Amino acid sequence: MRVTPVPFDPVLGAVLDAMPRDEGTAPSTDTIAAIRDSASMFPMPSVADVIGTREIDAEDRTVPGPDGAPDLVVTVLRPRHLKAPAPGLYNIHGGGMISGHRHQDTPRLVDLVEELGVVAVNVEYRLAPEHPHPAPVEDCYAGLRWMARHAAELGVDPHRIVVMGGSAGGGLSAGVALMARDREGPSLAGQLLLCPMLDDGNTTVSSHQYDGRGTWQRGMNVLAWQALLGERAGDPAAEVSVYAAPTRAGDLADLPPAFIEAGSAELFRDEDVAYASRIWATGGQAELHIWQGAFHGFDIFAPDHEVTRAALAARLSWLRRVLAL
Template sequence: MTRGEEADPPPATVEAVRAAAAGFPQPPVDEVIGARDVEAEERTVPGPDGAPDLAVTVLRPRHRGTPVPGLYSIHGGGMISGNRHQDTPRLVDLVARLGVVAVSVEYRLAPEHPDPAPVEDCYAGLAWMARHAPDLGVDPGRVVVMGGSAGGGLAAGVALMARDRGGPHLAGQLLLCPMLDDSNTTVSSHQYDGSGTWRREMNLLGWRALLGERAGDPTAEVSSYAAPARADDLSGLPPAFVEAGSAELFRDEDVAYASRLWATGGQAELHIWQGAFHGFDVFAPEHDLTRAALATRLSWLRRVLGL
């Protein structure tokens, strides 16, 4: 698998990134579910103190017995685009295969809502899920926070928040090509300048939208919840699954994050898929490499959730 080259210049504005994302409309949830034994429910839940309520989608098995593990999902989009429905196909598959309950959160986007709004929204949604675990049919001792790209970075930030704020308890963090480092100084962050599905200039745009002039400034005060690569202490975190492609700009920051988790004595399972580009599972769903990656994620979830 190799990354495709595009003749057109990459989007350079928030509006252009959002327009490009809108070019991939999401089918209705019922259509995604089809004949599978999964039901969907839309809910409105409390946001952070003083902030608007949040929309969440709950996906769960139609036939439930004892409480089951939960997945708390945060969508990608560079902090500036996307919505919770874009991950519905991935989540429906996991609910159907594993018999878990998944909650997908709609968080506020930058630049209209810069840091700390996105990560605080995501933490508020997780706190709601934990409080309402009995109603949702979720075992609160077996919840994994997950996300891809910006959602992976936010998932890592939420895991840090949960540690520092004394909960909710997390059984694991599933970080798929996570966006962790606002510095953009790694080798891979320069290799994919002008090529790939998520390019350097788009990444710089997303971080500037989130952090303003602080983005990339090593002397600026930036919360580790917004940019987890800045965290001084990665100890005491739940087991992590960290995945990236070898042909994407997040490769090196993701390897560094897993290495730092190991250095604290923490658990991390790291996979760098040879030749894979950013979002390869979405853009090449039938490729052998995608099948291998999906099976590996499923294996880790089964192990960390005791399934």
Template sequence: MRVAPVPFDPALNAVLGALPRSEGPEPCVQSIPAMRDGAAAIPTPSVAEVIDARAIDAEERTIPGPSGAPDLLITVLRPRHLKAPVPGLYNMHGGGMISGHRHHDIPRLADLVEELGVVALSVEYRLAPEHPDPAPVEDCYAGLRWLSRSAAELGVDPRRIVVMGGSAGGGLAAGVALMARDRKGPFVAGQLLLCPMLDDSNTTVSSHQYDGSGTWQRSMNVLAWQALLGHTAGDPMANVSLYAAPARASDLSNLPPAFVEAGSAELFRDEDVQYASRIWAAGGQAELHIWQGAFHGFDIFAPEHEVTHAALAARLSWLRRVLDL
């Protein structure tokens, strides 16, 4: 399928042009370790540097993983002058479920802790292909269970927990919300899904429009799903878990309110629109934002752009409403 892509916003296109370009053969499962090494070599601020002089306390914890699996690492951010109980934000990082680290989202979470006075947690989950489905989503669900059980200790109101994440983390947050519904808990007050990775089929129009352009391209998306699901990725007849690929869920009823966001110029656009539409069709609550001319992860790469300011304001507004702040 050859489809002309939606153009990038001119200012965002300039940001894209300044980003490093990866040259080389088509990505494959064997190249994932090298990709991770390359990403790890890019300097990123430490947790302490992000917090700096802000009135936020950070703590690294080791918590139980799923039954029979290793323990998990989790980073906890709390307002220094905590007036408990407060809402909790439970975050899953991006990276296509093949890369990334829990500390990558600390800047986003620290801003939310400072602005809203909430407690935020970011979990380290196992990555594919070394740990394919169901390891990533089961790790994330185990972390949510721990948060709910430990709410009093953490100063969190267990009835005001939002699961959240961007890209793969958004897909995992959607999967965890489905798990919590089907397993009768823990209670989830909302799901903040930022350009979530939901659909292993790669059959939408937008999944074809960004084959070779943007920050997350079709070839990488196909690879990531293959790493997670193996030969079943993209097979409509395969028994793929709805928790791994939430777009496969036949029933989207009785889910917590969702905030769904994507750029108009990214490959996840159509699957994210469809997910929100199907929540509405099932009688649920969803708030959908498609940002004009924005590429995948625009808020990270272009923090001062007007569309980023608008997106951050929309997220804050939704969080205040769903958490009664």
């Protein structure tokens, strides 16, 4: 497919040009270890350093995993002077389901805890290919169930929990929302899906536009889906769980309100737009933002850009509305 990519915003393009590149190494299962070791993509200061002098307490907890699976570790972030019961945010980190760590999202969560007075639970889940589907999404669902069951202990209102995440974390959040619907709980107030990774097919126009361009490129995306699903990845005739690839779901009715955002210059753009449209087709609620000229993960790599400020304001507005703040 020959396609012309949407150009990057000039300032964001300069940010991309200044980022280190691994020239000439094609993504493969042999490169996953190097991807995980790369500190340049997601530098992670300690939780204490991120919190600094802010009135926020952090606690690591070990909680039950799925039946027959290892326990999970979560980090709980709470306002020191919590006005309980408070809304809860259940966060799932990104990394293509093959890399990443919960603490890469600590800065985003600490800001939300401080701004909104919410309690955040940040889950660590098993990664593919060592742990293919259903391990990642089942881990995330198990952590959500723990949060809901221990809501009173955590100071959380169980009726005001939003599941959230970026990239793979957004895809897993969508999968967890489908699980919560199909398994009759926990109840969710919303799903905050930031440039979510939803479609194993890699057939959209935008999935071809960013082959060799941007922070998360087509080759990496194909590798990630293969690590998660094996030979089934991208095969329209294969049986693939909707909890792994939410775009495979035939029914998107009765889901919690969704906030979906992506950049206009990233490969997930078209699948994210289609997901919002399919939610609307059922009479469901979805708020969609496509940020002009923005690449995948723009808010992380360009925190002072005007489009990042606009995106953060839109997320806060939506959270205030769905959580009745």
